Amino acid sequence: MTSSTVAAVTAAVGAVMDPELRRPLAELDMLRTISVDGGIARVEIALTIVGCPASDRIRADVEHAASSVAGVSDTEVSLTVMTPDERHALTDRLRGGRVARTMPFDADSLTRVVAVTSGKGGVGKSTLTANLAVALAQRGLSVGLIDADVHGFSIPALLGLVDEHGRAPSPTRIDDVMLPPVAHGVKVISIGMFLRREGDDGVLPAVAWRGPMLHRTVSQFLTDVHFGDLDVLLLDMPPGTGDVAISVGQLLPHAEVLVVTTPQTSASDVAVRSGLVARQTGQRVIGVVENMAAMTLPDGSVMEVFGSGGGAAVAAALSVDQTADVPLLASVPLSPALRATSDAGSPVVLAVPDEPAARAIAALADELAGTRRSLAGRSLPLRTR
Ligand SMILES: Nc1ncnc2c1ncn2[C@@H]1O[C@H](COP(=O)(O)OP(=O)(O)OP(=O)(O)O)[C@@H](O)[C@H]1O
Numbered sequence: 001m002t003s004s005t006v007a008a009v010t011a012a013v014g015a016v017m018d019p020e021l022r023r024p025l026a027e028l029d030m031l032r033t034i035s036v037d038g039g040i041a042r043v044e045i046a047l048t049i050v051g052c053p054a055s056d057r058i059r060a061d062v063e064h065a066a067s068s069v070a071g072v073s074d075t076e077v078s079l080t081v082m083t084p085d086e087r088h089a090l091t092d093r094l095r096g097g098r099v100a101r102t103m104p105f106d107a108d109s110l111t112r113v114v115a116v117t118s119g120k121g122g123v124g125k126s127t128l129t130a131n132l133a134v135a136l137a138q139r140g141l142s143v144g145l146i147d148a149d150v151h152g153f154s155i156p157a158l159l160g161l162v163d164e165h166g167r168a169p170s171p172t173r174i175d176d177v178m179l180p181p182v183a184h185g186v187k188v189i190s191i192g193m194f195l196r197r198e199g200d201d202g203v204l205p206a207v208a209w210r211g212p213m214l215h216r217t218v219s220q221f222l223t224d225v226h227f228g229d230l231d232v233l234l235l236d237m238p239p240g241t242g243d244v245a246i247s248v249g250q251l252l253p254h255a256e257v258l259v260v261t262t263p264q265t266s267a268s269d270v271a272v273r274s275g276l277v278a279r280q281t282g283q284r285v286i287g288v289v290e291n292m293a294a295m296t297l298p299d300g301s302v303m304e305v306f307g308s309g310g311g312a313a314v315a316a317a318l319s320v321d322q323t324a325d326v327p328l329l330a331s332v333p334l335s336p337a338l339r340a341t342s343d344a345g346s347p348v349v350l351a352v353p354d355e356p357a358a359r360a361i362a363a364l365a366d367e368l369a370g371t372r373r374s375l376a377g378r379s380l381p382l383r384t385r
Pocket of ligand 1: 121335
């Protein structure tokens with residue numbers, strides 16, 4: 001067979017994307033010997049680790065790519081594993097020259113970091129964060145989501161990342177690099193991916209950690225998880241102003257903050273406090289989202305289960321003594337569809353995009369995607385001659 005057929009197979013196979021690393025196999029140095037003999041392509045691929053969970057998918061994609069080359073009638077794929085040195089070179093390349101265990105999301109990073117916080121629990125912060133992440137990914141942005149609500153994690157289930165037993169997938173590890181599972185185009189990491197039940201029907205162990213462990217967990221999510229080049233990193237914060245809020249404030253002082261509240265004043269008072277604490281660490285409150293707002297019933301009447309005005313009140317309180325007002329960015333109505341799709345792990349912005357709650361979240365995503373973060377405090381890539 002001509003060398004041009006081998007070259008064509010090499011190009012086709014090299015362009016296959018690694019489903020976890022989301023880069024072409026050639027770029028990841030995973031191609032080994034490739035030959036074509038009597039119309040049969042023989043392709044050897046070096047996987048990153050033994051038992052790589054993506055191996056079946058890689059094999060199938062490589063087979064398909066090689067078989068689509070003119071002159072190839074059949075493909076035989078053999079899978080080997082990288083040597084420790086090869087793997088080391090790969091993880092170095094993934095870090096893009098960054099020293100191991102350093103945080104890529106510093107003040108000079110091009111990734112916009114947005115922490116979604118609330119004063120009270122149960123106001124719908126995680127539900128909104130999950131849907132906002134998916135809506136931003138739908139808009140073509142590269143999106144990461146850290147479930148920083150370590151004690152009350154819920155993001156894997158909200159994004160449909162759990163199996164019928166409620167198990168979330170474990171992130172693949174390549175040496176000290178963790179690859180985040182991807183749901184609906186969003187790269188996700190959560191403590192729920194590291195906990196294991198005893199048996200299929202067992203209960204997940206509770207996370208009962210104090211501050212230092214919580215700090216270490218959030219810090220590891222930020223340093224050891226390979227998110228790649230992100231446009232936006234969202235953090236689903238635990239409610240209130242506790243240990244994780246303080247840790248995130250220390251680790252990401254340049255982060256922007258979205259404050260979620262309900263229209264109820266008891267929720268809005270405490271939401272103001274969470275915004276003020278974030279601001280004390282240097283973070284900037286970019287807006288308020290009111291959730292569980294008035295819903296319109298089929299007969300046209302409007303039901304305000306949680307009253308009204310909480311979102312505007314929080315925005316007004318957080319605007320006091322500021323050079324620019326903190327806006328009320330969205331008001332998401334109470335929505336049985338949002339509740340049901342969340343329980344089903346199928347984000348409402350995808351499942352029922354015409355639902356008023358989905359439209360409100362989509363508008364919020366448009367607003368965020370269309371605005372840029374403040375350059376204040378960032379060193380700009382300018383040089384004097
Ligand atoms: N707009 C809405 N309409 C109807 N139900 C909603 C809405 N927003 C959230 N919910 C439901 O409210 C409940 C609480 O939501 P969620 O878990 O997102 O709150 P949370 O603020 O993240 O809570 P916590 O921080 O305590 O984990 C969930 O059952 C969710 O499905």
